[in-house]
Amino acid sequence: xxxxxxxxxxxxxxxxxxxxxxxxxxxxxxxxxxxxxxxxxxxxxxxxxxxxxxxxxxxxxxxxxxxxxxxxxxxxxxxxxxxxxxxxxxxxxxxxxxxxxxxxxxxxxxxxxxxxxxxxxxxxxxxxxxxxxxxxxxxxxxxxxxxxxxxxxxxxxxxxxxxxxxxxxxxxxxxxxxxxxxxxxxxxxxxxxxxxxxxxxxxxxxxxxxxxxxxxxxxxxxxxxxxxxxxxxxxxxxxxxxxxxxxxxxxxxxxxxxxxxx
Numbered sequence: 001x002x003x004x005x006x007x008x009x010x011x012x013x014x015x016x017x018x019x020x021x022x023x024x025x026x027x028x029x030x031x032x033x034x035x036x037x038x039x040x041x042x043x044x045x046x047x048x049x050x051x052x053x054x055x056x057x058x059x060x061x062x063x064x065x066x067x068x069x070x071x072x073x074x075x076x077x078x079x080x081x082x083x084x085x086x087x088x089x090x091x092x093x094x095x096x097x098x099x100x101x102x103x104x105x106x107x108x109x110x111x112x113x114x115x116x117x118x119x120x121x122x123x124x125x126x127x128x129x130x131x132x133x134x135x136x137x138x139x140x141x142x143x144x145x146x147x148x149x150x151x152x153x154x155x156x157x158x159x160x161x162x163x164x165x166x167x168x169x170x171x172x173x174x175x176x177x178x179x180x181x182x183x184x185x186x187x188x189x190x191x192x193x194x195x196x197x198x199x200x201x202x203x204x205x206x207x208x209x210x211x212x213x214x215x216x217x218x219x220x221x222x223x224x225x226x227x228x229x230x231x232x233x234x235x236x237x238x239x240x241x242x243x244x245x246x247x248x249x250x251x252x253x254x255x256x257x258x259x260x261x262x
Contacts, residue, residue, distance in 0.1 A: 019078075020045055020094075020171045020204045021066075026075035028061055035061040036072070037227035043172065043204040048195060050215035051208040052251065053224035059208040060100070062224070063176045066206075068092050080171050093121070096165030096203070100177040102157060106150035110141060110160050113149060114167060121168040128167070135163035139193065155186030162193065166203070173198075175207045179214065191217070212248040221247065225255045 021043040028036040036058045043049055053059050064070045065077060068088050077084035082091035104113050111132060118128035136142045139159045149157055158178060165173060175194070179187040195217060198205050207218065215221045221238050223231040231238055231254060235247060242250035 018044055020080055021206065022076070022078040023066075024076040024078075026062075026065065026077060027073045028065060028070065029073055034227050036065065038075070039224070039227070039229055040075075041222060041229070041232065043206060045171070045202045045204055046198050047219045048198050048205045048207065048217070050218035050221045051206060051224055052210070052212065052215050052221055052247075053208075054210055054255075056226075057210075057224045058227040059210075059224055060176065061227075063097075063099075063174055063208060066174055067095065067097050093168070094171040096168070096170035096173045098158070098161045098165050098173075098175050098178050100180055102161070104149045104157060104160060104164075107148065109146050109148055110136070110152075111145050113160065114164055117164045118167055123168060131167055132163070135166060138197075139163055153186070154182050155189065158182065158186070158190055159193070162190070166197070166201075169201075170203060173203050173205045175205060177208055177210070179209070179211070187214070212246070212251060215247055223251060223254055230254045 019042045021041075023039055023041045026036055026039045027034065039058070039062060041049070051059055051062070061070070065072050066084075068084065071085060079091040080094045082094070084091045105116075108116070114132045114135075115125070115128055118125075118131070123131070133142070136145055139162065141156065141159055141163070144152065144156065149160060152160065173194075179190060182190065191214060194205055194207070197203065207214070209215065216235055218235060220232060221235050222229055223238075233241065239245065239247065239250050242253045244250045244253055
């Protein structure tokens with residue numbers, strides 16, 4: 001199994017570093033199927049971590065555990081030191097989440113969608129309006145603030161969902177297959193925005209994808225296959241240790257699937 005430098009896993013070093021997200025030997029089963037099988041990882045402020053795996057690898061199940069939709073059978077999940085099982089409210093409050101399926105109310109304007117989300121987080125209206133204005137300006141959506149989200153392109157809807165996820169100033173941003181349905185230009189723009197924002201804001205990003213070309217600029221790539229972590233390394237180290245010229249080739253070499261991530 002490929003790991004970080006010196007054979008040490010990222011999670012095993014968590015106790016000696018600043019960690020905003022920690023998973024320690026997390027397991028989730030559905031009958032005889034171990035959808036998540038002993039997954040461990042740790043994320044630091046400002047890190048962009050790509051979670052790469054084919055459909056059925058366990059990415060969505062892992063995100064469901066991270067977002068509190070399901071509870072792990074065993075293991076530990078912490079967000080900013082808050083245990084997800086014992087202390088879920090403050091743990092979830094430090095997460096920003098963009099799900100694979102769109103979750104905006106298409107009948108509301110961009111501003112109304114964001115104000116509703118701010119209210120759920122207890123953000124005072126005046127503070128929320130100021131934050132909304134800043135986020136929309138950063139994302140190039142100021143002139144669309146009062147448009148209904150139904151009028152937006154897929155790429156701009158994702159931008160609104162990103163603004164919503166960042167509105168309460170989270171420590172960790174979870175992006176679950178966030179480019180599904182987007183054209184190549186919109187995919188590229190979204191990735192560039194995230195790479196810039198994580199550097200500016202110090203937010204850790206966990207980016208789940210099945211597309212190899214979306215992980216080349218990540219600080220780390222975690223390869224997930226059949227619920228297990230096969231590798232946790234930089235893109236360059238991943239290819240070097242697998243003896244390949246591309247991430248795609250490294251993935252095929254590690255999993256032995258003989259095909260691309262689906």
